[in-house]
Amino acid sequence: MLQRPHIAPLTSFVDDIRSKLSDPSGVPYFDPLDGGIAAKLLIVLEAPGPKAVRSGFVSRNNPDDTARNVFNVFRQAGFARSETAMWNIVPWYIGTGQKIRAASAKDIRSGLPYLNRLLALLPNLQGIGLLGKKAARVKLDLAAPGIQIWDTPHPSPLFVNRHPENLGKILEVLRTIRMQIR
Numbered sequence: 001m002l003q004r005p006h007i008a009p010l011t012s013f014v015d016d017i018r019s020k021l022s023d024p025s026g027v028p029y030f031d032p033l034d035g036g037i038a039a040k041l042l043i044v045l046e047a048p049g050p051k052a053v054r055s056g057f058v059s060r061n062n063p064d065d066t067a068r069n070v071f072n073v074f075r076q077a078g079f080a081r082s083e084t085a086m087w088n089i090v091p092w093y094i095g096t097g098q099k100i101r102a103a104s105a106k107d108i109r110s111g112l113p114y115l116n117r118l119l120a121l122l123p124n125l126q127g128i129g130l131l132g133k134k135a136a137r138v139k140l141d142l143a144a145p146g147i148q149i150w151d152t153p154h155p156s157p158l159f160v161n162r163h164p165e166n167l168g169k170i171l172e173v174l175r176t177i178r179m180q181i182r
Helices: 007-017 050-055 065-076 103-120 166-179
Strands: 041-045 086-087 127-131 150-151
Touching: 007 065, 041 065, 041 103, 065 166, 086 103, 127 166, 150 166
Parallel strands: 041 086, 041 127, 127 150
Antiparallel strands: none
């Protein structure tokens, strides 16, 4: 599926990043079940977790609580998967194998050029959703003229599962985005 027309340019993009790293397996591919280059909304999280690395995909189908929350919250907000693509501000794994660490300012600076390159591959892009404080740090540095950018809390289990009322905060932003992107 990685060579289907809607995802093949993003597969090449990931392969290019992987070719520059000592551990290329730490950069998961885009989920071919999402919109790929046809996406209207780019969802940007912080960095891939260990389960994304194991599955090989940045995906809302990964077996972890953050992915499950992303799946549910975007469905509740009315987004079709074909309208979205998911990525991370830091495209490579920054953990120990069992646990991810928080992205540093240096990690974010290192990932930003790749995010800006990605934007040029998404011709139908109408908006960018920055999920979490780390992703939101790049808001002013994105090469996205004419593209609306929103930030929302991160859908992590620490934020959502421990305090379910926070889901409403995320949904409010996503429903605003939904109204803007058609």
